[in-house]
Amino acid sequence: MAKVAMTVNGRKVSKECEDRTLLVHFIRDNLSLTGTHIGCDTSQCGACVVHMDGKAVKSCSILAAQAAGSEILTIEGLAANGELHPVQAAFKAHHGLQCGFCTPGMVMTAIDMINRHGAELDEKTVRDNLEGNICRCTGYHNIVKAILAAAQEMGAAGRQAAE
Amino acid sequence: MGVEGIGARVARKEDKRFLMGQGRYTDDMSVPGMRYAAFVRSPHAHAKIKSIDTSAAEDMPGVVAVLNGKQMLDDGIGNLICGWMIHSKDGSPMKMGAWRPIAHETVRYVGDAVAVVVADTLGEARDAAEAVVVDYDVLPAVTSAVKALEAGQPQLHPEAPGNLIYDWQIGDADATDAAIAAAAHVTEMTIVNNRLAPNPMEPRAALGIYDSAEDHYTCYTTSQNPHVARLVMSAFYNVAPENKLRVIAPDVGGGFGSKIFIYPEEIVCLWASKRSGVPVKWTSDRTEAFLTDAHGRDHVSTVKMAFDANNRITALKVDTIANFGAYMSLFSSSVPTYLYATLLSGQYNIPAIHANVRAVYTNTATVDAYRGAGRPEATYLVERTVETAARELGVSPAELRRSNFIRSFPHQTPVIMNYDAGDYEASLEAAMKAADWNGFPARKAEAANRGMKRGIGMSCYIEACGIAPSAAVGSLGAGVGLWESAEVRVNAVGTIEVLTGSHSHGQGHETTFAQLVAERFGVPIDSVSIVHGDTDKVQMGMGTYGSRSGAVGMSAIVKALDKVEAKAKKIAAHLMEADESDIVIENGALKVAGTDKTVPWFQMALAAYTAHNLPAGMEPGLKEGAFYDPANFTFPAGCYIAEVEVDPETGKTKIIQFVAADDFGNIINPMIVEGQVHGGIAQGIGQAMLEGVHYDPETGQLLTASYMDYTMPRADDLPSFNVSHQNTPCPNNPLGIKGCGEAGAIGSPPALINAITDAIGNNDLSMPATPQKVWAAARAAAN
Ligand code: FES
Numbered sequence: 001m002a003k004v005a006m007t008v009n010g011r012k013v014s015k016e017c018e019d020r021t022l023l024v025h026f027i028r029d030n031l032s033l034t035g036t037h038i039g040c041d042t043s044q045c046g047a048c049v050v051h052m053d054g055k056a057v058k059s060c061s062i063l064a065a066q067a068a069g070s071e072i073l074t075i076e077g078l079a080a081n082g083e084l085h086p087v088q089a090a091f092k093a094h095h096g097l098q099c100g101f102c103t104p105g106m107v108m109t110a111i112d113m114i115n116r117h118g119a120e121l122d123e124k125t126v127r128d129n130l131e132g133n134i135c136r137c138t139g140y141h142n143i144v145k146a147i148l149a150a151a152q153e154m155g156a157a158g159r160q161a162a163e
Numbered sequence: 164m165g166v167e168g169i170g171a172r173v174a175r176k177e178d179k180r181f182l183m184g185q186g187r188y189t190d191d192m193s194v195p196g197m198r199y200a201a202f203v204r205s206p207h208a209h210a211k212i213k214s215i216d217t218s219a220a221e222d223m224p225g226v227v228a229v230l231n232g233k234q235m236l237d238d239g240i241g242n243l244i245c246g247w248m249i250h251s252k253d254g255s256p257m258k259m260g261a262w263r264p265i266a267h268e269t270v271r272y273v274g275d276a277v278a279v280v281v282a283d284t285l286g287e288a289r290d291a292a293e294a295v296v297v298d299y300d301v302l303p304a305v306t307s308a309v310k311a312l313e314a315g316q317p318q319l320h321p322e323a324p325g326n327l328i329y330d331w332q333i334g335d336a337d338a339t340d341a342a343i344a345a346a347a348h349v350t351e352m353t354i355v356n357n358r359l360a361p362n363p364m365e366p367r368a369a370l371g372i373y374d375s376a377e378d379h380y381t382c383y384t385t386s387q388n389p390h391v392a393r394l395v396m397s398a399f400y401n402v403a404p405e406n407k408l409r410v411i412a413p414d415v416g417g418g419f420g421s422k423i424f425i426y427p428e429e430i431v432c433l434w435a436s437k438r439s440g441v442p443v444k445w446t447s448d449r450t451e452a453f454l455t456d457a458h459g460r461d462h463v464s465t466v467k468m469a470f471d472a473n474n475r476i477t478a479l480k481v482d483t484i485a486n487f488g489a490y491m492s493l494f495s496s497s498v499p500t501y502l503y504a505t506l507l508s509g510q511y512n513i514p515a516i517h518a519n520v521r522a523v524y525t526n527t528a529t530v531d532a533y534r535g536a537g538r539p540e541a542t543y544l545v546e547r548t549v550e551t552a553a554r555e556l557g558v559s560p561a562e563l564r565r566s567n568f569i570r571s572f573p574h575q576t577p578v579i580m581n582y583d584a585g586d587y588e589a590s591l592e593a594a595m596k597a598a599d600w601n602g603f604p605a606r607k608a609e610a611a612n613r614g615m616k617r618g619i620g621m622s623c624y625i626e627a628c629g630i631a632p633s634a635a636v637g638s639l640g641a642g643v644g645l646w647e648s649a650e651v652r653v654n655a656v657g658t659i660e661v662l663t664g665s666h667s668h669g670q671g672h673e674t675t676f677a678q679l680v681a682e683r684f685g686v687p688i689d690s691v692s693i694v695h696g697d698t699d700k701v702q703m704g705m706g707t708y709g710s711r712s713g714a715v716g717m718s719a720i721v722k723a724l725d726k727v728e729a730k731a732k733k734i735a736a737h738l739m740e741a742d743e744s745d746i747v748i749e750n751g752a753l754k755v756a757g758t759d760k761t762v763p764w765f766q767m768a769l770a771a772y773t774a775h776n777l778p779a780g781m782e783p784g785l786k787e788g789a790f791y792d793p794a795n796f797t798f799p800a801g802c803y804i805a806e807v808e809v810d811p812e813t814g815k816t817k818i819i820q821f822v823a824a825d826d827f828g829n830i831i832n833p834m835i836v837e838g839q840v841h842g843g844i845a846q847g848i849g850q851a852m853l854e855g856v857h858y859d860p861e862t863g864q865l866l867t868a869s870y871m872d873y874t875m876p877r878a879d880d881l882p883s884f885n886v887s888h889q890n891t892p893c894p895n896n897p898l899g900i901k902g903c904g905e906a907g908a909i910g911s912p913p914a915l916i917n918a919i920t921d922a923i924g925n926n927d928l929s930m931p932a933t934p935q936k937v938w939a940a941a942r943a944a945a946n
């Protein structure tokens with residue numbers, strides 16, 4: 001057992017956990033943030049994606065202890081005062097989710113992708129970058145649409161802010 | 164159509180909670196004192212259990228209990244059952260072997276449960292499960308259904324000699340044989356429908372909570388039909404009487420059929436909770452899901468399709484061997500019989516059809532309904548055969564289909580189904596136009612200049628949804644009715660709750676069903692809540708599968724809405740001193756037609772509950788229920804076209820375009836319907852090109868037990884889809900709805916394989932058409 005401390009969604013947290021605890025279990029079981037999901041045991045589905053120090057990571061592929069001291073952002077930390085983040089809003093507008101199980105990981109991956117590529121994102125890049133996230137419901141069609149729309153919107157907003 | 168009514172592309176009400184990480188799935192549930200279960204599973208495909216030593220496991224840290232199958236038997240927990248009786252052609256009932264939730268004598272597939280550990284943490288439960296020592300006497304195993312029928316093969320169940328569960332037939336064998344003998348041309352094929360793992364992204368899970376003070380059980384579970392789960396667990400597995408068992412299927416992360424069935428694990432969690440005195444939660448990991456979720460398909464068929472001199476189909480003869488795995492799953496028996504063979508007429512006028520189906524035990528996971536359930540197998544068989552016939556006859560595949568289409572309705576096929584309505588030509592035309600079919604030769608030539616092989620293929624599918632009516636399916640062997648229930652509760656302030664026996668696990672019922680109410684009463688969808696998935700809230704229901712929620716579930720809501728409307732109009736007429744027949748409902752108000760007299764919806768509702776001024780003799784309140792039993796199946800149909808480009812150097816196939824033209828009848832929310840089609844097509848493309856469950860034929864080890872080995876369709880494997888709808892309303896339900904959940908998975912595999920075989924000029928190609936297989940087939944054709 002060890003005490004692991006980190007910042008999650010802007011709040012400092014510190015919890016006792018078994019040494020072998022994966023970050024995803026720490027988030028789900030120790031912090032009760034169940035929006036981050038587990039869809040596989042080989043780090044291939046992306047249901048568990050969170051941001052660690054600003055970058056997308058599969059939280060099932062690292063130990064909680066490795067994340068000690070870092071800044072973690074989970075799906076629960078995105079919406080401000082109940083107002084959806086532009087990527088969340090785009091998923092809703094474009095029907096980018098059905099059962100919702102892959103959705104948190106998809107949204108976190110999408111934000112990371114848009115952060116890296118901005119409004120330059122095109123369909124092929126989105127599809128390539130989604131390679132690590134599996135959705136069984138949507139056939140990806142509307143997820144791709146939602147991400148492209150969000151990239152346009154965020155890119156435009158980013159440009160406005162820069163001007 | 165209002166902005167939120169029928170036909171509107173309303174964004175989903177349920178999305179916000181999923182997008183904010185506030186969905187509540189079974190594994191998210193946690194209750195005080197809850198412990199974790201881990202199963203000890205057989206590493207052998209077939210073995211006798213000699214002994215189970217749990218002593219070391221019991222001493223491990225955090226362990227609460229280690230339980231076995233003998234204890235379960237002693238506690239009177241029953242066998243798992245198959246709920247659809249099929250009789251063989253000799254009249255004998257299907258031969259069902261015993262399926263214990265935890266095996267105590269014999270294990271029959273890799274993953275069969277032999278013990279369960281309950282411990283404080285999941286890690287401790289898994290550690291202790293590894294410390295359980297099971298001594299096995301390993302037996303030979305068989306994984307192929309064709310082989311399992313041969314003499315001298317391992318025998319799975321004493322009840323089923325020769326591993327044969329049933330030998331069933333449908334149609335007229337003599338007429339079919341005679342037509343084949345007289346035919347101008349006969350196309351013959353052997354067709355394998357590959358075995359698939361359903362893979363909803365949420366793995367199965369169950370939380371069993373036993374309350375000793377009340378002698379009451381609560382089960383949270385990943386189910387598509389919690390009421391059926393409660394019924395079966397009460398009536399057959401002796402877990403608890405229905406009034407002492409509450410089953411809740413909260414948010415469920417996809418099902419695709421695999422979460423219809425009642426599996427051992429939820430029974431074990433309930434039983435273990437009572438045995439060990441703590442709430443017990445089990446969550447499947449992905450490998451366990453591959454091992455133990457019911458798989459889909461796995462048919463081997465031979466087919467003969469006969470044509471006269473005018474290229475009219477005169478007969479179809481099919482012989483199918485269906486792999487059922489080690490045990491008969493809940494609806495397994497119905498899949499290759501009434502869900503498959505009854506659709507073998509496809510969209511075509513075929514005077515004589517005969518199908519023989521043998522269901523077979525093997526040392527593999529169970530096989531049951533997976534998205535489409537029987538209909539993809541039928542469609543693949545018919546559409547591959549028609550396409551092959553067109554090639555053999557040297558006619559255009561579109562023309563051959565067109566000239567054999569059923570054109571007058573209702574149409575009675577030789578295999579039970581009575582098609583009520585359809586316009587197959589319309590979908591064919593729409594798809595060919597959308598795909599620019601006529602421009603294909605130019606595109607093929609252009610690709611050839613680059614050394615690429617282009618191919619185009621189509622598939623004209625039919626499916627049957629909303630399986631019913633109950634009396635008819637009962638006479639065919641169904642153990643349950645296939646109606647649906649609904650209750651509409653208007654609150655005193657006019658807001659509305661709709662309780663439904665349908666279950667949403669991605670289909671968007673919270674939105675679509677609310678649209679129905681919004682359309683009827685002119686109230687905003689935000690004032691309508693859909694309640695489902697809890698046996699304490701909704702009295703009874705049959706759940707969601709077979710694309711039945713629209714055609715059956717919503718029809719039940721319509722019936723209940725009719726009753727609410729009638730009473731609301733009576734109240735309003737009384738309040739306005741008008742005649743009931745003059746009352747109209749518009750924009751959330753009840754009006755006297757042709758006057759300016761009006762009562763707002765909420766005021767009428769309040770009047771129903773204050774009961775100060777109701778018509779004489781009327782009961783207070785405004786709440787109505789209905790059960791709806793459909794008169795017939797619905798018959799969605801459509802045409803899919805795939806265009807592909809194969810790189811002959813690598814065998815890699817790229818999907819250039821995928822066109823779907825579907826006739827689902829009337830549509831409530833086109834956005835949601837398109838989403839269903841997209842997802843179905845992706846699964847169909849998965850079956851055609853990527854997915855396949857493989858067992859080692861000698862040892863019965865599952866070789867595809869993770870996402871490293873089982874190829875799921877990913878975003879970069881797929882194109883965007885070109886989806887359109889034709890709308891021939893279904894005449895048999897009040898909304899004219901047909902159902903859209905499975906079409907994509909049904910129609911797409913043959914379109915893909917027809918396209919790839921067209922590209923490479925070799926018709927001998929099986930699913931999944933992996934680059935290696937395509938490369939080999941292309942080379943064989945070239946040499
Ligand atoms: S759970 Fe992390 S990638 Fe699947």
Ligand code: FES
Pocket residue numbers: 096097098099100101102103134135136137138364416417669
């Ligand atoms: S929405 Fe269900 S897995 Fe993606």
